[in-house]
Amino acid sequence: MKRCELPYASWGFHEFRGAIAALASGQLRHGPAIDQLENQLGERLGASRVVAVDSGRSALKIGLETLAGLRPDRHEVIVPAYICPAVVSAVKSAGLRPIPAEVSHDLNLRLDSARERIGDQTLAILVAHMYGAPADIAGFESLAKEAGLFLVDDAAQVVGETVNGRALGTFGDFGVISFAQSKCLVTGESGGGGALICQNGELLSGVSSRVATLDPASARGKAFIAFIWNYLLTPYTDKATYYWRRFRPATPHATAPARIANLDAKTALCQLASLNSRRNARLFILESYARHLGAYGLTLPQYAPGRYLARIMVRLPPGADVESCRQHLRRHAMTTRPGYPPFLDKTDAPAYARETARRLLELPAAASMTQADIARVGERLSEVLRSSAFG
Numbered sequence: 001m002k003r004c005e006l007p008y009a010s011w012g013f014h015e016f017r018g019a020i021a022a023l024a025s026g027q028l029r030h031g032p033a034i035d036q037l038e039n040q041l042g043e044r045l046g047a048s049r050v051v052a053v054d055s056g057r058s059a060l061k062i063g064l065e066t067l068a069g070l071r072p073d074r075h076e077v078i079v080p081a082y083i084c085p086a087v088v089s090a091v092k093s094a095g096l097r098p099i100p101a102e103v104s105h106d107l108n109l110r111l112d113s114a115r116e117r118i119g120d121q122t123l124a125i126l127v128a129h130m131y132g133a134p135a136d137i138a139g140f141e142s143l144a145k146e147a148g149l150f151l152v153d154d155a156a157q158v159v160g161e162t163v164n165g166r167a168l169g170t171f172g173d174f175g176v177i178s179f180a181q182s183k184c185l186v187t188g189e190s191g192g193g194g195a196l197i198c199q200n201g202e203l204l205s206g207v208s209s210r211v212a213t214l215d216p217a218s219a220r221g222k223a224f225i226a227f228i229w230n231y232l233l234t235p236y237t238d239k240a241t242y243y244w245r246r247f248r249p250a251t252p253h254a255t256a257p258a259r260i261a262n263l264d265a266k267t268a269l270c271q272l273a274s275l276n277s278r279r280n281a282r283l284f285i286l287e288s289y290a291r292h293l294g295a296y297g298l299t300l301p302q303y304a305p306g307r308y309l310a311r312i313m314v315r316l317p318p319g320a321d322v323e324s325c326r327q328h329l330r331r332h333a334m335t336t337r338p339g340y341p342p343f344l345d346k347t348d349a350p351a352y353a354r355e356t357a358r359r360l361l362e363l364p365a366a367a368s369m370t371q372a373d374i375a376r377v378g379e380r381l382s383e384v385l386r387s388s389a390f391g
């Protein structure tokens with residue numbers, strides 16, 4: 001049975017060759033790829049200053065701490081109520097309080113809900129482009145300007161997509177991107193890399209002086225081997241990975257930010273070079289899913305013709321049990337993932353985000369999947385929904 005995997009990472013010959021060259025030259029931590037990556041990302045995004053660090057959350061922490069230094073009287077950051085838990089912990093690690101605001105059906109922060117949450121403690125609004133679907137970032141830019149707040153453009157899940165001709169991540173005061181698994185450019189598991197895009201000149205000196213004290217991430221050679229084993233060889237290592245993880249739990253993500261390591265910068269450069277072709281492969285898979293799932297009355301809430309999505313989320317009918325769907329698909333060698341858990345206690349989280357989070361299921365979308373594979377995923381999914389009487 002052919003396996004249908006989640007899109008953890010899509011590496012080709014160049015990524016392996018680049019990484020092996022960095023390993024062989026002994027330039028694991030320090031090396032020329034770091035500057036090259038910053039320059040190429042700057043060019044690609046049309047950004048004035050890009051600083052490559054070890055993760056998206058490090059970029060968020062550095063940027064938010066710098067913002068807080070400029071307005072020390074303010075402690076709150078408005079964030080989407082449906083969000084990657086790493087964002088919430090990054091806000092907290094910067095000594096700030098995340099304030100959730102409602103999201104709309106595309107899972108992005110709603111402008112009107114964000115506006116309602118603005119108070120005299122509000123430092124910034126953090127807007128994320130969930131799973132790559134662009135948020136109304138230009139609208140938020142106007143809102144932030146009008147309200148005298150900072151704006152963070154969290155493009156962790158998307159690289160190279162534009163709104164009004166401007167790349168996501170380059171709006172507001174600073175932006176971030178991430179090179180963790182399942183993102184657009186993948187260098188490894190979380191901790192492999194990310195970048196801070198600094199657009200506000202007032203912020204730049206604060207960010208630069210923080211970054212100047214950082215060393216490149218360490219122990220990346222070991223992390224590289226673990227990543228290849230856990231993600232790139234999953235079709236062959238499933239059982240072994242289970243035992244590997246049991247006996248060697250993943251090293252916890254370092255809490256102190258670091259610069260990106262040369263090894264990871266090297267693979268990020270290769271991923272940047274293959275971004276366009278990987279984007280086209282994803283669009284093909286998306287169009288195909290939209291057609292097949294539509295036939296069963298299932299919808300992709302973030303889908304729009306021609307729009308890139310980093311991950312493909314289906315919203316199951318009310319009452320459907322995500323876990324039994326996942327089990328059924330797993331029996332057919334199809335891997336899936338549920339949505340993010342609501343980050344606040346049940347009573348405080350905005351209603352739509354809370355309700356929707358429980359109904360999202362991420363579908364397999366590895367680049368190797370064909371039309372026939374996608375049709376099979378649709379069939380199996382509709383089968384389990386019918387049999388559990390929810391469909």
Ligand SMILES: *Cc1c(COP(=O)(O)O)cnc(C)c1O
Nearest residue numbers: 055056057084086156178180190
């Ligand atoms: C993954 C992610 C981050 C954090 O990136 P890491 O590199 O894993 O630290 C931040 N924001 C969003 C929206 C993300 O999806």
